[in-house]
Amino acid sequence: MTEKIIEKLTAKFPAALKDHSEFRGDTTLKIDAEQLRDVASFLESDEDAQYNLLVDIYGTDRLNLGQTPRFAVNYELYSIPKNSFIRLIVDVPDPGRNGGTDGSGRFGEPLPKVASVTDIWPTANWLERETYDLMGIEFENHPWMHRIMMPDNWVGHPLRKDYPLGGEPVYFEKDRNNPRFAHLGKQIMAGPSFETELPEEMDTNGHMVLNLGPHHPATHGVLRLATELDGEKVVRVTPELGYLHSGFEKTGENKRYEKFIPYCDRMDYVSPMNNNLAYVMAVEKLMDVDIPEHVQYVRVILAELQRIASHMIWLGTHAMDVGGTPHAAPLYCFMMRERILDIFEMVCGARMTTSYFSVGGLRWPLPGAFMDAVRAFLKEFAGYYHDYHVMLTKNPLWLSRLKGIGILKAEEAIALGITGPLLRAAGVPLDLRKVRPYCVYDQFDFEVPTSTDADSYARYTVRMEELHQSMRIIEQAIDQIKPGPYRTADRKVALPPRQEISTSMESLIHHFKLVTEGYLPPEGQVYSIGENPKGWLGFGLISDGTAKPYRLRVRGPSFVNLQATNTMARGGFISDLITIIGSIDIVLGEVDR
């Protein structure tokens, strides 16, 4: 299918397409920066292409790769009607002393510039701001080119290769007055952080601006919503992020591939298994590893259990925020989550930060009691699932606070890059497990619940139905699963078994190499997506052939979905804003990364 598009593209814009390549099933087009916008609108609107979902935008700094120009911007596109992915790479011209810019970069240094695609795909708004903030690439004609993660007064762009990782040297020293500690605490930026600039179109004189957060119980973490109010009505909401920005991408670029697995637990910390799965799938795609079937089944079972656990947190906190059944619902939900955490603890020893999947398989075999524990859980959960319905589905309070609130129509949702239950509640049956099955999802009989109401209640019903479908998948998986090896036999990524090391020289060498060097993937670039409870979690990896990723990109579904807050809350009441935040289901660790 992509050949046809490339043909059409070459015919239409002969100079635009500089190169195209295939790697591990990803198609990459190199586009001339001048013609980016033409190509983008063509790809978005042409009836053979219809790349209507902009998945991700991220910059690359190729300083250490020795390529010129130094910066490039990557666009990951997906076509919902054609079910096809494509990547555009645009080389951003270097800002010469006179060429490219007038030399008025914000910190005295001219920034490379490229045209914004915000009017073609509105979701680009935040993604471009993030690229600007962390990579220092400016997007021309962007509605509000402004830092999004770092404080306003921050100097520099952390993801650039000449920006140090930062942090502090670790000394094991008891004496606090040691002069070596003198620098400690200096890294905190001066000045209160909440005096961040607001967008110019906010009418701060005629209207009241109310700050919700960053410390507010209903924002589900450290999120600040600058809300412009006309009486009780919301005129505009500007989410301010970055209060939990932890530098995941930069950290990942300074660690070996396998050492990033524990970090993904801490991104969307209510669904670590799903994060692990998406990440190991990305590395496996890069390394082209075959995974045994047994492992695939185990991954599906654990990922679906995690989906249930994640939805439990959503349901509990949502019900608590909205106040349908104060305090009862969250306790019921947390009870079932605890059962799942018990299973996880049995599997990997940790309740939350699991890190159980490793590249090439599982970290160790499943414990013997696993299947029975899952069966017992399913039985118990079925009863509780019924209780949740009884508590909420027809509860008049719940209905009146959710029905018709926070409408997000399908076209708007696609334009804003929304994925996951939010998109399905708007009537688009896009579920990666169905349209591009990974692991062994094609072996199971399950449905993709959708709704056409597109309001908060629709999101509630869709997620509730997803719980049911997850139960079905797990049931089928534990019936079908067969015993087998728990990791691949490919010695390039998986450690050899213990007894082999003491008998075979070759195994010993593999073991030594893996432990001291890590695995060395081939040079290349991949992008891999997992269907997380909250939407698409994407990992972009650029390898330069060493054991550390040259560029590691994380697309958090919560981050992109949160951008819809303004669209949903505009014109509604301030109290409905709480419902809307709850129904988006965000996790700030993933929003800010």
Added chain:
Amino acid sequence: MGVAVGSPQQGALGGTQAHAKDGSAGFALAKLEELVNWGRANSVWPLTFGLACCAIEQISAAASRFDIARFGSEVFRASPRQADLLIVSGRVSNKMAPVIKRIYDQMSDPKWVIAMGDCASCGGPFNNYAIVQGVDKMLPVDVYVPGCPPRPEALFYAIDKLREKIKAEEKLGVRE
């Protein structure tokens, strides 16, 4: 600084058992300091405040299975004015640091801080540009809880330690 004087054998609150069931009000004798500390230690109200992954374990601690109410700390207060305890549950970013400082300043004395998890204690796995290497750079921390995340039981242990600390406070906990 004893104000009411109990008999030497009885100690704090010693007099109550003798009059347990006879319907009279009975009497209690204690040093004011001990009485106040006893009250404070058994009703430490934490602030409804969470930062990252550890906050989820903090919520689990408050939910039915672990039930923080057993330790008198189930009343999570959303306003810093009404809270005694700031549980810093998660990583503190540079952008959040001034906000936390302000929240702490807004809490009325006496107040205590638990650094929950590795991140709040020392930066944890995030030794990088974005994260403050331990909340003790800005606030006085009373109890550190190791773990990533610490289990709810670990948080309870910390609260228990904090109670010991509160019970031993002198001069009604006034800090210079």
